[in-house]
Amino acid sequence: MEGPGSQSFHFAMRVGPRWSNVERMRTAVLHSAEAVFGPGDVSEVVSTVTSELMENAIKYGDWRPPERIWLRVAVVGGHRSLQIHVECPIDEGSPHLANLRRTLAWIEGFASPRDAYLARVQEIVERGEPGSSGMGLVRVAGEGPCRLSASILPSSRLKVSATIELPADLQTNSIE
Amino acid sequence: MGAALNTRDNVSERSVFGDLVIEAKVKAPGVLRIDWRGKSNHKNPESVLSSFFSDVTRWAVRERGRLEMHFEELEFFNSSTITTIIKYIKELRQRQIALAVTFSGSHRWQRIFFDALWVFVKNDGLFTMTAVK
Numbered sequence: 001m002e003g004p005g006s007q008s009f010h011f012a013m014r015v016g017p018r019w020s021n022v023e024r025m026r027t028a029v030l031h032s033a034e035a036v037f038g039p040g041d042v043s044e045v046v047s048t049v050t051s052e053l054m055e056n057a058i059k060y061g062d063w064r065p066p067e068r069i070w071l072r073v074a075v076v077g078g079h080r081s082l083q084i085h086v087e088c089p090i091d092e093g094s095p096h097l098a099n100l101r102r103t104l105a106w107i108e109g110f111a112s113p114r115d116a117y118l119a120r121v122q123e124i125v126e127r128g129e130p131g132s133s134g135m136g137l138v139r140v141a142g143e144g145p146c147r148l149s150a151s152i153l154p155s156s157r158l159k160v161s162a163t164i165e166l167p168a169d170l171q172t173n174s175i176e
Numbered sequence: 177m178g179a180a181l182n183t184r185d186n187v188s189e190r191s192v193f194g195d196l197v198i199e200a201k202v203k204a205p206g207v208l209r210i211d212w213r214g215k216s217n218h219k220n221p222e223s224v225l226s227s228f229f230s231d232v233t234r235w236a237v238r239e240r241g242r243l244e245m246h247f248e249e250l251e252f253f254n255s256s257t258i259t260t261i262i263k264y265i266k267e268l269r270q271r272q273i274a275l276a277v278t279f280s281g282s283h284r285w286q287r288i289f290f291d292a293l294w295v296f297v298k299n300d301g302l303f304t305m306t307a308v309k
Contacts, residue, residue, distance in 0.1 A: 023195065023217050026217075026252070041284040044284060044285060045285075048285060051217070051252075051254065052254065052255055055219075055254060055255075059219075114288070117288065117292060118292050121258075121262060121292040121293070121295070122292075122295055124259055124262045124263070125262060125266055125296070135255040135256075135258055136254075138255075139258065142288060143284065143285055
């Protein structure tokens with residue numbers, strides 16, 4: 001476990017839940033990651049994970065006015081891993097929260113996140129999109145690959161986190 | 177895009193869907209090349225792409241043609257685009273329309289996605305995939 005003092009990558013801000021902000025943040029995270037890790041798989045994965053988690057937050061967050069007007073996006077990392085966190089207001093009784101927990105448990109049931117990704121593609125091929133497919137989360141888990149978790153914070157805010165282990169060759173490239 | 181694709185050889189028809197640009201061109205009699213460029217980040221890509229896909233399907237049925245889809249210059253797609261593409265490939269197979277996909281093997285997200293589409297590859301040759309650098 002890396003403490004705050006070991007963070008070499010720290011990107012965090014509050015943004016409004018506008019769809020256009022997803023691409024803005026994806027690009028900002030991509031360029032920031034490229035500045036630290038260089039162009040390539042890690043930077044692409046981190047930016048993709050950020051955008052997928054933001055899309056879910058905007059689609060399924062509880063955006064009823066007047067106070068619930070922002071989501072928080074953070075990408076932090078140390079020597080060995082990066083964490084992407086996206087927070088949004090949530091109705092704790094919403095079907096989305098139950099679906100999110102079900103999807104995370106479903107992914108955990110596979111030997112690897114990549115297996116879960118393949119299985120979800122197969123499902124869509126065979127049965128079409130079964131309502132909310134959870135493809136965003138499955139993709140995040142499979143492409144990283146990364147570990148996903150979700151927690152409810154005070155004030156009914158949902159925090160979804162993804163952890164990506166950095167490949168060995170990049171563990172020494174991060175800025176101290 | 178209009179009601180039907182331009183069928184003049186080597187004339188490119190450009191469709192813009194926000195940050196996504198798709199160019200379709202009849203590159204030879206009975207062969208429609210479709211290039212995806214930019215970023216597919218629409219909230220509901222199926223809603224904006226369905227009309228384009230319908231035009232492509234109509235063209236293929238009318239011309240008894242085959243399709244080539246090139247994704248190697250696509251910078252990004254979101255997960256909603258993934259499900260839209262899968263569903264369209266499935267529809268093409270059901271209609272017995274041949275599709276050849278080319279993707280970038282140097283982008284991990286493309287590699288992982290298209291690797292998952294091997295489920296569509298059968299002995300009938302209706303669906304083929306090629307990775308390029």
